[in-house]
Amino acid sequence: MKRAFTIYQNGEHIWRVIARDPERPDFLIDTNEYLISYKEKSxxxxxxxxxxxxxxxxxxxxxxxxxNISALFASHQDPDIISSLSLWLEFNPDLPCYVPWLWAGFIPHFGGNKNTFIPIPDEGMPINLNGLELRAIPAHYLHSSGNLNLYDATAKILFSGDIGAALLPADDTQMFVQDFDKVIKHAEGFHRRWMGSEPAKRDWCERVSKLDIDMMCPQHGAIFQGADVQRFIHWFDELKIGVMKKG
Amino acid sequence: MAAMNDLMRIVRINENIKTVVTQARRINLLALNAILLSRRAGKLALGFGVISDELRTFSKDLTTTMRVLMTLSYGSVAIVSQFQRYSHVNYILQTTEKASHHQLVRQRLAFSNKKLAELETGLNKVYQDLARYIDDAETAGRFGSVIARSLKIEATYGGGFHQILAQIATEFSYYIDSIPGILQQIQGYLKRNSLR
Structure with a gap:
């Protein structure tokens, strides 16, 4: 069973990660879900x-x-991201779901109706969580062609979706990156193959390096914190992406 | 209540369980303080100390029961979500069967119906187990109320400490007396209609 761990708390402003399921079947990729709470809404x-x-x-x-969950945020359209939508809507049929506009016609195949989806434009937009301003920021083509990150300037945390994702071995249960070089080895193949656009990557690195970030939280693998955030951005900036291993 | 879906019902049950656990934690802390205070008060508060220790045991037992309840209710989330998935599959198969009358679709529909019936039985079993543990907790709660009342009587023998001991005894009653109402609410959520 997965467990929720608090990774940031300042009064009623909390970030929790739902991580690592030891009972997860081998054929399913492990994922991190993040619950951002502010004054009782999440x-x-x-x-x-x-x-x-x-x-x-x-x-x-x-x-x-x-x-108290007042909205869902789907960074892109993949099944490991949002195929549970129909079950969340069974629980609360009025739950809105923020999605990149590009996928607003595709994600409904997982569930929902015309009132469920709040399309986010390509340039991103602010998202109000009970008075706390979060910002959906563009990360298109990294890897999905319509892809968003979520930035919390108050907590200084960036939810980076698949960017920074590392497919760690099952016995590697580190919540935070302990050894950057070790983790990045598990991230390299994924980023080379899945991230499809060099200009988009450059643009993302340029924009994100200017943000004040204490933690970068990917959807798979360990969380980057402190100096490792900038190390990751530099590493990613220099990585040749959109390539397949031959042979 | 009839319109409440099973996931919502589980959430409400869990939230109530969490409230009881919080009360149990408070009783435990208060009991610790009461034991320390009765030691300071000496012979006059000997009985108060013994009863406070009983309340500490009560709070620990209550917490254990609540943890079991929580595990059971988390387990039921898996059954409910599977049920919802099969319900969707059933709906799709029914629609397909109407359109195609294909024998294979009919077979799958029969299988899906069987699966739904199994899941429903499983969920009813979980709810019965939950109800049983709630009954146990209610019995324990009644016992707790009785001890808390005894504590009030013991406080009157506390000599110079009687006022503070009476205050503690009142606080015990306040926490313990809130528990039956919460447990009744859980019992209410457990009285569910059929999943279908």
Whole structure:
């Protein structure tokens, strides 16, 4: 079963990560969900696939009241991101879901109706969480062609979706990156193959390097913090992407 | 209540369980303080100390029961979400069957119906287990109320400490007396209609 861990708290402003499911079947990729709470209301980022819904829901219930989730945020359209949507809507049919506008016609195949989706324009937009301003920021083509990150300037945390994702071995349960070089080895192949646009990557690195970030939280693998955030941005900036290994 | 879906019901049950756990934690802390205070008060508060220790045991037992309840209710999330998935599959199969009358679709529909019935039985079993543990907790709660009342009586023998001991005894009652109402609410959520 997954568990919720608090990674940031300042009064009623809390970031929790729902991470690491030791009972997850091998054929499913492990995912991190983030529950951002402010004054009793929460937004859940990339709620995950339909198979892991019971685990995510139970983990959230242990730490917070799921009735206080006021919105979902889907960084892009992949099934490991949002295929649990129909189950979340069974729980609360009025739950809105922020999605990149590009996928507003595709994600409904997982569930929802015309009132469910709040399309986010390419340039991103502010998202109000009960008085706390979060910002959806563009990360298109990294990897999805319509892709967004979520930045919390107050907590100085960037939810980076698939950027920074490392497919760590099952026995590697580190929550935060302990050894950058070790983790990045597990991230390299994924970033080379899945991140498709060199100009988009350059643009993202340029913009994100200017943000004040204490933690960079990917949807898979360990969280980067402190100096490792900038190390990652530099590493990514120099990485040749959109290439396949031959042979 | 009839319109409440099972996930919402589980959430409400969990939230109530969390409230009882919080009360149990408060009782435990208060009991610790009461034990220390009764030691300071000496012989006159000997009985108060013994009863406070009983309340500490009560709070620990209550917490254990609540943890079991929480595990059971988390387990039910998996059953409910599977049920919802099969319900969707069923709907799609029914629509397909109407359109195609294909034998294979009919077979799958029969299988899906069987699966739904199994899940419903499983969920009913979980709810019965939950109800049983709630009954146990209610019995324990009644016992706790009785001890808390005894504590009030003991406080009157506390000599120079009687006022502070009476205050503690009142606080115990306040926490313990809030528990039956919460447990009844959980029982209410457990009285559910069929999943279908």
């Amino acid at each position: 937004i859940l980022t990339d709620p995950g696939g339909i198979e892991i819904f019971p685990s995510v829901f139970a983990a959230i219930s242990a730490a917070a009241n799921p009735e």
